[in-house]
Amino acid sequence: MRHLAVAAAAIIVCALPGCGDDAPDQDPDPDAGTVDAQPDVDADPGVTWPFELPPGFPVPRLPDGERLTAELAELGRYLFYDKRLSGNGTQACAGCHDQARAFTDGRDTGLGSEGAILARNSMSLTNVAYNPVQTWANPLLGTLEAQAAVPLFGETPIELGASAHAQEILDRLAADADYPARFAAAFPGETELFTWGHVIAAIGAFERRLISGDSPVDRFRRGDATALTDQERRGYELFFSERLECFHCHGGFNFTIAVDHATQSEPAVHYFNDGLYNIGDGGYPAGNQGLYEFTLDPMDRGRFRPPTLRNIGVTAPYMHDGSVATLEEVVDLYARGGRLITTGPNAGDGALNPNKNALVAGFEIDAGERDDLLAFLRALTDEAFLTDPTLADPFAP
Numbered sequence: 001m002r003h004l005a006v007a008a009a010a011i012i013v014c015a016l017p018g019c020g021d022d023a024p025d026q027d028p029d030p031d032a033g034t035v036d037a038q039p040d041v042d043a044d045p046g047v048t049w050p051f052e053l054p055p056g057f058p059v060p061r062l063p064d065g066e067r068l069t070a071e072l073a074e075l076g077r078y079l080f081y082d083k084r085l086s087g088n089g090t091q092a093c094a095g096c097h098d099q100a101r102a103f104t105d106g107r108d109t110g111l112g113s114e115g116a117i118l119a120r121n122s123m124s125l126t127n128v129a130y131n132p133v134q135t136w137a138n139p140l141l142g143t144l145e146a147q148a149a150v151p152l153f154g155e156t157p158i159e160l161g162a163s164a165h166a167q168e169i170l171d172r173l174a175a176d177a178d179y180p181a182r183f184a185a186a187f188p189g190e191t192e193l194f195t196w197g198h199v200i201a202a203i204g205a206f207e208r209r210l211i212s213g214d215s216p217v218d219r220f221r222r223g224d225a226t227a228l229t230d231q232e233r234r235g236y237e238l239f240f241s242e243r244l245e246c247f248h249c250h251g252g253f254n255f256t257i258a259v260d261h262a263t264q265s266e267p268a269v270h271y272f273n274d275g276l277y278n279i280g281d282g283g284y285p286a287g288n289q290g291l292y293e294f295t296l297d298p299m300d301r302g303r304f305r306p307p308t309l310r311n312i313g314v315t316a317p318y319m320h321d322g323s324v325a326t327l328e329e330v331v332d333l334y335a336r337g338g339r340l341i342t343t344g345p346n347a348g349d350g351a352l353n354p355n356k357n358a359l360v361a362g363f364e365i366d367a368g369e370r371d372d373l374l375a376f377l378r379a380l381t382d383e384a385f386l387t388d389p390t391l392a393d394p395f396a397p
Helices: 070-080 144-153 163-175 179-186 196-207 216-221 230-239 327-336 367-378 383-387
Strands: none
Touching (some): 070 179, 144 163, 144 196, 163 179, 179 196
């Protein structure tokens, strides 16, 4: 079945500054410490992208065999919001990915269509076209199409629950008055329109449209000196300072160094342990141990892909398991150099986790600077993206 095979991705596991000898040649921020630092991504990759990209953004890389057209992406928008895509007809992809929350859901962890509580926080879909791999820690999900198959067909736990209703769901779509024309426009010349390969290709195409790059920080970087307040600019300077070290993992145009686009020679895949837990000697809660679950290397316990910080102000709660409720708590965790849990089954001092990234060493920050940093992080919110009608639910009244 097209798109359902999952190919293994190359893994670059980073634990220390520089990420070791196997890391790709990549400077997270070539002018570290300055307030206008951005990587050079203006080279023409010779790739056609049918939608307008923000100034300074590179063209995303299209996986081999995939294509992107306006018709395909628009079909994907309908499917993304269509509850008929779940086995019991109660939940769409959008059930875990609300546009107003930068395509997250506000829950600690996701909720499946049959009531299953999922293990991971629903990641923002902001700029997923630039992800080198998808999800928090699965290095095998290298494309949006491979990832989409997991919530659709996964059975442990059940998310959308399509596996036991695969043909029934396709029949629902085929019986709709609108979908035959949309599928025909998206897949011209094809005789068999209603296939799962087509459904997944369309959803992936829509997700590649979820590009955010018009926050106040972006406008400031493009030369609008009035786009940031004095407080937000002070926070910007702190963020890009060597004292706080934030930009080493969250630098570049997408505010994460785990990034891929058509001008790179290869995807930059990174995973980090940020000292969220330290159960025993470096452990994380069972069943939620990050990259370790795929490599079985004890040093990979607690390593997760660093997400983009774009729209971070609207995507609470935070971390892979939603266990950090507010942005203030996130800053405090990094200032301490890891989280201290004093009681319960997860008790331990994350600052002492032996697998923790050395950059998460803690830093001194006073109350005013903390407020400045928080103001900057909230200035990464792109209101136009959160309200763009071309990305919104087409079934909404």
